[in-house]
Amino acid sequence: MMNRKMKRLRTVHFVGMGGSGMSGIAEVMIGLGYKIQGSDIRMSEQLERLKALGAKVFLSHLPDNIKKADALVVSSAISSNNCEVVEAKKKMLPVVARAEMLAELMRFYYSIAVSGTHGKTTTTSLISTLLAEGGLDPTYIIGGCLKSSNSHAKLGLGEYLVAEADESDASFTHLKPMISILTNIDFDHMSTYEHDKNKLYSGFLSFLHNLPFYGLAIVCLDDPGVKEVMPKISRSVITYGTTDKADIYAKDIHFSESKTSFEVYRKNKNKKISVELNLPGIHNIQNALAAIAVATELDIDDKSIIEAFKNFSGINRRFQVTKNVTVKDGKITLIDDYGHHPTEILATINAIKSGWGSKRITLLFQPHRYTRTRELFSEFVEVLSQVDQLILTEIYAAGEEKIDNISGQSIIEDIKNKSSKRPIFVRSLQESVDVINRTVKNGEILLLMGAGDIGSFVNDLPDLLDS
Structure with a gap:
């Protein structure tokens, strides 16, 4: 149902709608009752799906495309010289970044945002799967196609929204979630941060400090970059990793082709969890531990956690x-x-x-x-x-x-x-x-x-x- 705070926003035009982050937001907004249209330079599976759901798709960028739009949402891949963007500014229409639109949607939910240079899509997918198995029916917006739903996004009936927080253009600082996950910090998209490590770290800290004072940061203790910023995080923190110094950690790890099994220990719980995961590698154990930290915070029972991992069918193009x-x-x-x-x-x-x-x-x-x-x-x-x-x-x-x-x-x-x-x-x-x-x-x-x-x-x- 369309939120009454945004009811003046009837028709929204997405410039670069075929992008994974853009198409997910568009799909959720269609479900909420907004009239969605958008442009891109070629047809894709995501655009075909949106078209089937009722979106109007333009396979070119033209000023005429936006004549019925109330606002534009613009992909970070789109230049400010794009003719649709220029036309919108002439008409004094709101032109917002993808992350700004996501931030507005998140305001109406108990929101969970996943940040980090690597592992965002897998971690977001695992969290969404655990919340669904726990009966919380989340809304999610993911940068990859979740095989179980064959989609980048789903509008749930529950109070939770799970989404990726994109650091590539520093737009993740628009987001104001209740729980933030930080998987790792590595050097990528450094032109955004003027090739300065300290500015990169400051960007992630700004994102974490968008949490309310009662919010929760869940961070990976295995990662050197995360450990470097941890002393500066002024919010409640739960750590996870493969070291027993973490609040939630994995032991007794076994690999067999694309399957992984391990024991999970939580310092605030006496009972360990035996996990079987349909993903290989230490990095995916870390992603799973982040999801377990969220599930534990939201009081999802251990049986649901175990079942969710056992039945997780993966994401397209992620191993x-x-x-x-x-x-x-x-x-x-x-x-x-x-x-x-x-x-x-x-x-x-x-x-x-x-x-x-x-x-x-x-x-x-x-x-x-x-x-x-x-x-x-x-x-x-x-x-x-x-x-x-x-x-x-x-x-x-x-x-x-x-x-x-x-x-x-x-x-x-x-x-x-x-x-x-x-x-x-x-x-x-x-x-x-x-x-x-x-x-x-x-x-x-x-x-x-x-x-x-x-x-x-x-x-x-x-x-x-x-x-």
Whole structure:
């Protein structure tokens, strides 16, 4: 039901509506009774879903698109020179950032916001799943597609809203939740913070201090960046991690392919929980512990926590495993992951090694953004040397201009100069098919990673491989 405080807002136009964060907000607002329309440059699954739900979709940016709009919500990927934005300002219409619109929705709920450089989508998904299993029927807005609902978002009937807090443009400081989670702090999107570590840390602290004085910060004690800011957090704090110094911690950890089991101890509870999780890796144990901290705070019973994890079906492109993919030499395991930062790549590689032992790993990686590649060049070189075979594409620009001497080929050359590895450069994803056909053998693992169009390529790949 439309909130009466926002009833003057009848028709809302989303500029860049196909983005994962934008489409989720749009879907929730459709459910609340708002008339939603939006523009983007190409059709996508998210836009098809919104269209089926009643949204009007424009596949171009034109001033005429907004003639019936009461307000514009603008993706961070959209320039201030966009013709729809310019037209809205001429007409004196409100133009708000995605995070500002999310903040307005959150005001009407008991809101839970998940921040951190890595793990936001998985943690938000796990929290939403635990709240649903606990009978709280939450509203959620997630940066990935939750398999159980086949959607980025859902309008629940309960009082809770769970959402990601995006630090990439510092817009997460608009949000004012009741519970904030901080998974980790790493160096990414540093141009937003003027390449200053202290400004990055200050951004996360500002987000945490948007909590009311009676709010709760749930933070990962395993992370060095989090530990550095902890003494400055002036709100109630619960810690989680794999160390017994944390308030909520995991012990007796066992990995088996994509499944993980562990015991959870909570310092304010005498009873431990035995958890089975359909996700691999230490980083996903940490994500699960954050969700358990929220569930415990909201008095969700242990049985519901255990059942939620056991039945969790995952998120698209977050360690998505396809077994028995046919190649010329037999069967391989295909793993697809959205990770595109060196820390995420290393966590995924380590998760595979923990779950699958010494099986040979081939990584097909598509770097994402020239600026990120430049800022983390040496880290990329180091982590991409950790696999048995690397196939590297050209950088996916994501709208950025090329930067001199920063390319897929320059990464390849630096790896060759600093190790005995012999990575393979391909000019296109299509070109990688021949390399995979020639080099990936029966029983091996093929890992695809990146945030660009490799995400759609993975759907076609099994049919392109020799069988």
